[in-house]
Amino acid sequence: MQGAARQSLNGGAERGAAGVSANVDGSTLDGKGPLFGQIKRAVAGQILRGRWQAGERLPNEEQLSSLYGVSRQTVHKAIALLAREGFLVRRRRAGTFVASVRHDRFALPIEDIGDVITRNGGVYEFRILDRKTLRNGEGLRWPDVPDGTPLLSLDCLHLGDGAPIQYERRLVNLDAVPEVADEPFDSVAPSRWLVDQVPWSSAEHTVKAVNATADLAALLGVEPGTACLSIRRQTVHLNRSITLVHFLSVGDRFSLSGSSITDSATELNL
Amino acid sequence: MQGAARQSLNGGAERGAAGVSANVDGSTLDGKGPLFGQIKRAVAGQILRGRWQAGERLPNEEQLSSLYGVSRQTVHKAIALLAREGFLVRRRRAGTFVASVRHDRFALPIEDIGDVITRNGGVYEFRILDRKTLRNGEGLRWPDVPDGTPLLSLDCLHLGDGAPIQYERRLVNLDAVPEVADEPFDSVAPSRWLVDQVPWSSAEHTVKAVNATADLAALLGVEPGTACLSIRRQTVHLNRSITLVHFLSVGDRFSLSGSSITDSATELNL
């Protein structure tokens, strides 16, 4: 059907011929989905199968367009996407190269702990252990926020089926989110509330492993020294620091898992 | 200069006029960088500043194009990118909507431990502690690979400035990567070698915190029970499992850090 669509799109004859010449070279399009996607798969396939080696230079857009029998823009779109996904590196005038270093990242979901517990069929609760307002620099300091800024400090415990899973220590910038001062957090957890209130944001994360202190161990109901996953997150919105939060989770009750960021291979069905 | 470029691109008069009409609506382009980027910033700005609320419907491409005084394709490119980045949701015939749920993920870099140490000015070494070949199911089992598959098993220690940083326990599928059998790994570490050999792949990861066992603690030179970051990674290439690796790192000598996957906000300078 897609093939048929293409036929009707561009009066068969010419592009049909071009298609044939492409096949000669072993660069066949599979006819599934949009043309640019077919080009992506074709090119990615060459790379994944090692026919185009790392560092090697690809034919230029002009050549690829005649090779596959499509317009340069269509090739451009496909190649530009592959470049954006990290498969290729492009340099003007120099050409397009198979990326040599996989600047690989893996993606871990940032999820509300409540969602995770609920999704896994558990019963989620949270408790606010402590709540106070203070000014930055008095007793503690949040480096990325000016001294004297009013802050809301929250200590919170998240439980799944009654068992403590995660301890949360949070600071919220009251200059940036003054409404938070009036929120009792008796039904909705702070993290959830913030997600709902502050529409979009970027964040920085650090993940490490720590041994539970005596206090923390008591809260989480484990032996002191138990390994805990520590996730520190700072959220920024419109260049203003919104919240700084530190999650501590019992190692064997909580983990992060995810797949490679470039789901291209999956996407590309290769 | 960009502004000037645009002037010369499209004979000043007409688009100049369109630009003015856009300004009336408060939707001014900043004139920095490519047009589609300006559109992205303008639209993302509306969202980030809450003028376009979650779930709300945007003007269609036609309207946006006359609003900003650019062609529909340019609008399309900008909007399609924002949609890909998760800011917008698009449905044919229905329109474009501000995404309500932030399907947020954060990205952590997967880097060669050697690179990390070297980049931080340290001296990197590694030692192969144990190397043997075996068949899957004999003594241990890698679930995603058929029983009986020949495997290479490697135990490896990574050191920074002489201090153990990370312990690596790895299985390599010899059916998928037979060349690995002949590689002595006396100068290049297994992870590095595999990255170089197996061109592209996707991977699954799990991160958690564990307490060091006595053996592990001895290897890493820490007290038994010290919190360690555990990263398990399974790599797949062309639907075949390549390698299964387990990294264990001393909590306070190693951490993962990264930023939100949608670096759009950063990208967009908002």
Add this chain to the structure above:
DNA sequence: CGGCCAATTATGTACATACATTATCGTCGC
């Protein structure tokens, strides 16, 4: 020989146009 400058080449952006695709909406007929 070395450095500067101009030609060249490859990618990047923009517009116009056309047609494809897909839901939704409304209408017609039962």
Add this chain to the structure above:
DNA sequence: GCGACGATAATGTATGTACATAATTGGCCG
């Protein structure tokens, strides 16, 4: 009223064309 069905409105894809931008290349000149 309700379902089928076609009109319609939105996004999605593809091509042609033109020009912008960047960087390599090579030649020219000192």
